[in-house]
Amino acid sequence: MNPKNGEILGMATYPSYNLNEPFEAYTDELKQNWENMSSAERTEKLQAVWRNRAITDTYEPGSTFKTITASAALEEGITDTDNEGEFSCTGGIEVAGVRIKCWRYYRPHGSESLRQALMNSCNPVFIGLGQKIGVTKYFEYLKKFGLLETTGVDLPGEANSIFIKQEKAGPVELATISFGQRFEITPLQLVTAVSAIANGGNLVKPHVVKEIIDSQTGESKKIETEIKGTAISKETSEKVLSMMESVVSEGTGKNAKVAGYRIGGKTGTSEDGVNTNKYVTSFLGVAPIEDPEVVMLITLYNPTGEGGHQGGGVAAPLGGQIFSEILPYLEVSQGNQDEIETINQIQVPELTGKTVKEAKNIAKESGINLIIENEPEELDEESTIISEQTPKAGITINEGTNIYCKIE
Numbered sequence: 001m002n003p004k005n006g007e008i009l010g011m012a013t014y015p016s017y018n019l020n021e022p023f024e025a026y027t028d029e030l031k032q033n034w035e036n037m038s039s040a041e042r043t044e045k046l047q048a049v050w051r052n053r054a055i056t057d058t059y060e061p062g063s064t065f066k067t068i069t070a071s072a073a074l075e076e077g078i079t080d081t082d083n084e085g086e087f088s089c090t091g092g093i094e095v096a097g098v099r100i101k102c103w104r105y106y107r108p109h110g111s112e113s114l115r116q117a118l119m120n121s122c123n124p125v126f127i128g129l130g131q132k133i134g135v136t137k138y139f140e141y142l143k144k145f146g147l148l149e150t151t152g153v154d155l156p157g158e159a160n161s162i163f164i165k166q167e168k169a170g171p172v173e174l175a176t177i178s179f180g181q182r183f184e185i186t187p188l189q190l191v192t193a194v195s196a197i198a199n200g201g202n203l204v205k206p207h208v209v210k211e212i213i214d215s216q217t218g219e220s221k222k223i224e225t226e227i228k229g230t231a232i233s234k235e236t237s238e239k240v241l242s243m244m245e246s247v248v249s250e251g252t253g254k255n256a257k258v259a260g261y262r263i264g265g266k267t268g269t270s271e272d273g274v275n276t277n278k279y280v281t282s283f284l285g286v287a288p289i290e291d292p293e294v295v296m297l298i299t300l301y302n303p304t305g306e307g308g309h310q311g312g313g314v315a316a317p318l319g320g321q322i323f324s325e326i327l328p329y330l331e332v333s334q335g336n337q338d339e340i341e342t343i344n345q346i347q348v349p350e351l352t353g354k355t356v357k358e359a360k361n362i363a364k365e366s367g368i369n370l371i372i373e374n375e376p377e378e379l380d381e382e383s384t385i386i387s388e389q390t391p392k393a394g395i396t397i398n399e400g401t402n403i404y405c406k407i408e
């Protein structure tokens with residue numbers, strides 16, 4: 001999302017399906033079993049993949065939500081970013097007789113400033129801030145950040161958040177909300193709230209339609225940016241962005257670094273349901289920090305790959321990879337002058353129309369990674385022709401960028 005005007009620049013859910021053939025089996029596994037499945041089973045599988053999970057499904061945001069608690073606490077003047085030793089993590093905190101652990105209870109974080117607590121993603125610090133803010137004020141901030149109502153995006157099927165009722169929220173509920181657990185929001189609600197942090201404090205309504213043009217009369221109607229309210233001050237917004245930059249430069253979001261750009265972020269991991277042993281891991285990113293143009297959220301449901309299920313391991317590297325491709329594409333200038341000289345910039349070569357073998361040679365010479373999206377198990381590189389490439393030839397990119405191709 002562009003945090004300044006609420007434009008949704010991209011939204012995707014995987015696994016995906018062929019929009020022209022929405023009733024077909026969409027994975028190899030389903031294709032094999034499709035004939036044997038009942039129509040009810042097929043409908044269930046189809047409806048699962050048709051969902052636009054960014055807006056129709058809620059999830060527990062986990063530690064990405066600490067950015068919201070930090071914002072509220074800073075705005076209320078309860079804390080500041082760099083008071084050395086302001087907090088102390090002993091591995092857990094007692095709340096109404098219940099001990100809530102820090103994720104690193106086995107080796108407590110010890111003395112921390114707020115910035116360090118966000119970098120360490122230390123639970124007790126955010127629980128403590130929640131206590132100082134109090135239920136009433138905390139819910140005011142949920143409202144100001146647009147988290148108690150749908151965003152109003154111009155797409156069908158938007159779900160709303162699931163929070164405990166304010167009058168029923170006791171100290172334990174407040175504590176868990178403060179570090180992002182035991183409530184659910186849609187990915188788009190989180191992106192919209194964090195866009196307020198990124199744009200200087202305004203809650204902007206997200207939208208996918210930019211302009212409507214009447215094909216007969218040529219009359220056009222531009223969709224104006226709608227600011228729904230103010231969540232926080234510009235000063236608080238700048239402080240939170242600065243801390244989010246530290247998360248990526250030296251904290252749990254290190255894997256999202258992109259040379260030459262100032263990127264901010266926060267990772268998160270939460271359980272997908274209660275005691276399921278399945279996790280949702282995520283990376284929330286903002287770039288460039290000096291004048292944010294993109295807020296991005298990646299959520300991975302039950303990742304089982306090498307990076308484990310922690311956000312820093314699997315979601316943050318994806319975030320970095322996506323930023324490294326979209327920031328040059330959006331022509332965002334590189335703010336970190338010291339690092340620019342270390343990256344080689346090249347122009348995307350023309351690969352379309354070439355054989356796979358030729359394209360691979362060109363890619364190797366120019367220092368890009370060629371990825372064939374629809375690569376079959378066996379491929380005759382000398383006769384197969386590249387039919388499509390993204391990004392297109394001529395665009396300036398960093399060396400080492402992935403170029404996605406399709407073959408005929």
Ligand SMILES: [Zn+2]
Pocket residue numbers: 089090091102103104108109110120121122123124
């Ligand atoms: Zn801790």
